[in-house]
Amino acid sequence: MSWLCWRRWELNQDSDFGQVKSFEARLWRAFFHFCYTRTMTFPFIEQEDPEIFAALVGEEQRQAEGLELIPSENYVSRAVKEASASSLTNKYSEGYPGKRYYGGQEYTDQVETLAIDRAKTLFGAAYANVQPLSGANANIAMYMALLEPGDTVLGMDLSHGGHLTHGHPVTYLTKMFNFVRYQMKNVETGEIDYEEMRRTAKEVRPKIILAGFSAYPRELDYAKFVAIAREVGAVAVMDIAHIAGLIAGKAAKNPFDAGFDIMTSTTHKTLRGPRGGLILVRESEELAKKIDKAVFPGLQGGPHMHQIAAKAVSFREALAPSFAAYAKQIIANTKAMERVYSEHGARMITGGSDNHLILLDVWTSFGISGGEAEKLLDRAGITLNKNTIADDTRKPMDPSGIRFGTPAMTTRGFGTTESARVAESMIEVLTKRDDATVERAKQEVKNLALAHPIPESFV
Numbered sequence: 001m002s003w004l005c006w007r008r009w010e011l012n013q014d015s016d017f018g019q020v021k022s023f024e025a026r027l028w029r030a031f032f033h034f035c036y037t038r039t040m041t042f043p044f045i046e047q048e049d050p051e052i053f054a055a056l057v058g059e060e061q062r063q064a065e066g067l068e069l070i071p072s073e074n075y076v077s078r079a080v081k082e083a084s085a086s087s088l089t090n091k092y093s094e095g096y097p098g099k100r101y102y103g104g105q106e107y108t109d110q111v112e113t114l115a116i117d118r119a120k121t122l123f124g125a126a127y128a129n130v131q132p133l134s135g136a137n138a139n140i141a142m143y144m145a146l147l148e149p150g151d152t153v154l155g156m157d158l159s160h161g162g163h164l165t166h167g168h169p170v171t172y173l174t175k176m177f178n179f180v181r182y183q184m185k186n187v188e189t190g191e192i193d194y195e196e197m198r199r200t201a202k203e204v205r206p207k208i209i210l211a212g213f214s215a216y217p218r219e220l221d222y223a224k225f226v227a228i229a230r231e232v233g234a235v236a237v238m239d240i241a242h243i244a245g246l247i248a249g250k251a252a253k254n255p256f257d258a259g260f261d262i263m264t265s266t267t268h269k270t271l272r273g274p275r276g277g278l279i280l281v282r283e284s285e286e287l288a289k290k291i292d293k294a295v296f297p298g299l300q301g302g303p304h305m306h307q308i309a310a311k312a313v314s315f316r317e318a319l320a321p322s323f324a325a326y327a328k329q330i331i332a333n334t335k336a337m338e339r340v341y342s343e344h345g346a347r348m349i350t351g352g353s354d355n356h357l358i359l360l361d362v363w364t365s366f367g368i369s370g371g372e373a374e375k376l377l378d379r380a381g382i383t384l385n386k387n388t389i390a391d392d393t394r395k396p397m398d399p400s401g402i403r404f405g406t407p408a409m410t411t412r413g414f415g416t417t418e419s420a421r422v423a424e425s426m427i428e429v430l431t432k433r434d435d436a437t438v439e440r441a442k443q444e445v446k447n448l449a450l451a452h453p454i455p456e457s458f459v
């Protein structure tokens with residue numbers, strides 16, 4: 001199938017605004033369409049809903065043909081997809097294993113119990129709730145479990161890497177709770193200002209000290225967070241959504257080892273599971289009970305059992321030794337890209353990366369905005385996103401930075417050499433910006449991707 005995808009990609013080069021020029025290309029395209037659609041796993045959709053079928057085939061192709069550098073995206077295994085598409089989607093299972101509000105729960109109980117046990121083993125937790133429908137829901141349930149309206153949360157400044165659900169003014173969360181910020185002390189090294197955090201914590205007495213991020217490339221000093229939380233009587237919570245796979249693969253430190261009380265997460269991103277959320281509690285039964293009550297009935301209705309089965313499958317995959325190798329390779333690949341940018345004197349926020357992502361200040365380094373860089377690289381077949389950088393002087397819709405990472409391309413089998421070449425191509429495009437350079441980079445990206453198609457077990 002991968003070969004067919006690439007043949008299709010090549011044919012697209014022989015077209016002009018979608019009009020296929022040569023007879024040979026037209027013949028190939030018809031052949032491709034026949035073969036490709038035979039290999040698709042949507043035969044019933046094809047028959048019953050051609051419009052959705054066309055969109056699904058298009059998306060499959062898009063994912064196969066481009067180079068995915070958005071750090072929160074990945075390719076899930078076929079086994080995970082099978083579970084997601086299973087008949088568990090038909091089942092209502094409000095409640096928890098052994099305590100449901102509907103009958104017929106013999107198999108759903110097995111599935112959810114397996115997911116819980118595997119999550120606990122993977123992250124060294126005493127308790128796990130696998131029902132949150134997404135990372136945002138996991139965070140909202142965690143707030144509801146721990147806070148009363150008006151209570152204070154001390155979280156990472158959003159322009160310094162925190163997530164929307166950590167108290168962005170556009171969210172309803174800020175109408176209910178009081179979010180106070182800590183920041184990096186030095187944007188060039190990424191060091192958090194722990195002294196200032198401690199002073200603020202003593203002043204505002206937060207109920208939660210929240211660590212975690214969407215756009216921060218360094219490892220945090222977890223022990224310092226926990227010490228401050230203990231000093232002011234707050235619960236120490238880490239949102240590990242972005243780095244859950246690195247922690248599971250033991251390529252990054254586990255915040256529980258430093259005494260964090262709770263971790264919230266997505267199950268997609270580096271963890272390479274289905275879209276969904278997860279809440280882990282290190283040891284407190286009291287906290288675990290509050291979390292369970294907040295998820296259901298506090299926030300959600302029936303759990304999505306098909307996704308919980310898919311989570312269980314992905315947790316099993318993450319427990320395998322090959323996943324540890326994958327997690328290490330993600331970091332090695334990021335480091336390889338970091339070296340290239342350093343050599344070219346490009347400015348990375350925090351000076352580089354210890355995890356799966358890099359935040360590049362393209363405004364200072366290349367004199368173009370994040371939005372322009374995103375579009376240019378898109379033309380070269382590289383998908384990533386514009387991103388605000390710490391203390392950005394530009395607007396969020398066209399900020400100074402781009403954010404990108406290595407989880408998806410590492411799943412494709414890219415190593416450090418290929419990652420460095422991608423970084424070189426990016427720099428060339430961002431520096432020269434002419435059509436010929438974009439075209440050259442596109443060819444280079446295509447050759448790299450062709451040599452590393454999405455593995456069959458992930459297609």
Ligand SMILES: Cc1ncc(COP(=O)(O)O)c(C=O)c1O
Nearest residue numbers: 134135136163213214239241266
């Ligand atoms: C740190 C962090 N927390 C929570 C979320 C929310 O996850 P979801 O998109 O599944 O709601 C994200 C998503 O990007 C994230 O980066």
